Amino acid sequence: MAHLFYNFLFIWHLLLMPCFSLRLPNNAVELSRIKHRSKRYDDSISFLAVGDWGRNGNFNQSIVATQMGYVGKKLGIDFVVSTGDNFYDDGLKGEDDRAFKTSFSNIYTAKSLRKPWFSVLGNHDYQGNVEAQLSPALKKRDKRWNCKRNFILEAGSADIFFVDTTPFVQKYFDNPKKQVFDWRNVLPRDRYMSSTLKNMNVSLEHSKAPWKIVVGHHTIRSIGYHGDTQEMIDHFLPILEAHKVDMYINGHDHCLQHLSNERGSMQFLTSGGGSKAWKNKIHYGLHNDSSMHFYHDGQGFLSVEIARDKAKLEFYDVSGRTIHRFKLEK
Numbered sequence: 001m002a003h004l005f006y007n008f009l010f011i012w013h014l015l016l017m018p019c020f021s022l023r024l025p026n027n028a029v030e031l032s033r034i035k036h037r038s039k040r041y042d043d044s045i046s047f048l049a050v051g052d053w054g055r056n057g058n059f060n061q062s063i064v065a066t067q068m069g070y071v072g073k074k075l076g077i078d079f080v081v082s083t084g085d086n087f088y089d090d091g092l093k094g095e096d097d098r099a100f101k102t103s104f105s106n107i108y109t110a111k112s113l114r115k116p117w118f119s120v121l122g123n124h125d126y127q128g129n130v131e132a133q134l135s136p137a138l139k140k141r142d143k144r145w146n147c148k149r150n151f152i153l154e155a156g157s158a159d160i161f162f163v164d165t166t167p168f169v170q171k172y173f174d175n176p177k178k179q180v181f182d183w184r185n186v187l188p189r190d191r192y193m194s195s196t197l198k199n200m201n202v203s204l205e206h207s208k209a210p211w212k213i214v215v216g217h218h219t220i221r222s223i224g225y226h227g228d229t230q231e232m233i234d235h236f237l238p239i240l241e242a243h244k245v246d247m248y249i250n251g252h253d254h255c256l257q258h259l260s261n262e263r264g265s266m267q268f269l270t271s272g273g274g275s276k277a278w279k280n281k282i283h284y285g286l287h288n289d290s291s292m293h294f295y296h297d298g299q300g301f302l303s304v305e306i307a308r309d310k311a312k313l314e315f316y317d318v319s320g321r322t323i324h325r326f327k328l329e330k
């Protein structure tokens with residue numbers, strides 16, 4: 001019955017979708033904004049993206065962190081983006097959880113990484129006390145920490161839209177197994193999903209930035225262990241395509257990968273190699289065409305450099321070696 005209801009919601013959502021770009025719904029509000037001023041005369045910015053990391057330094061988390069420090073210094077990065085699953089296995093227990101220190105503050109210690117961190121939540125974060133991870137109290141423990149459910153980062157030539165994807169995934173509600181999710185401030189789910197999509201849509205509509213980037217935890221397109229996320233394809237992909245989003249950056253699959261959208265010019269970038277990786281389960285058949293550019297079944301991270309009319313992206317493995325790079329132009 002629940003399936004029928006959500007199918008109905010989905011069809012209704014698709015029917016409404018073409019109208020959104022022409023006439024915005026009355027009750028949509030823009031996402032909250034954080035401004036990060038470019039320190040360069042040409043409005044360019046650079047940042048690192050890492051995901052699926054918080055394991056007390058284990059599973060090579062510390063080694064990846066060291067390499068992020070070197071690359072961060074070389075590029076003079078403005079900030080770090082976290083693609084979620086910040087604290088394993090079950091998020092944070094509370095605002096005073098030691099894991100915040102042992103998996104974050106004590107690990108990313110390089111001077112170049114002492115910049116703001118902007119983070120989304122992942123499914124593992126939802127298995128702890130989500131409100132604690134979102135609490136401003138964490139900023140008192142480490143001023144770098146910025147984690148909200150849905151927000152926009154205005155940064156130089158880019159608007160970066162951070163979106164909370166976990167509540168969209170049906171199986172966490174239908175078949176949570178032994179996992180307990182903290183759905184406070186999410187339920188009723190249908191209302192949360194529809195307001196998130198509407199607000200995302202209106203915010204993208206109003207964006208004047210040359211580059212539009214969306215960050216979420218779950219994959220849209222992936223040949224990794226989890227593969228594509230149908231709910232992301234159904235709900236988010238049409239909005240991202242309609243507003244000509246340039247990049248979607250995610251974690252969830254513990255690997256690094258680069259695919260292009262079959263329609264339009266959006267790039268799908270997975271940066272989920274912050275610690276435990278080497279799953280060795282790859283769905284090669286899912287996207288074995290010209291849209292698949294790069295896959296690395298291992299740890300690492302991504303750097304993004306963006307100027308007004310060009311962008312340079314680079315993936316690094318656990319030893320800091322560049323294993324894939326490409327450029328985009330406007």
Ligand SMILES: [Zn+2]
Binds near residue numbers: 123252
């Ligand atoms: Zn995940």
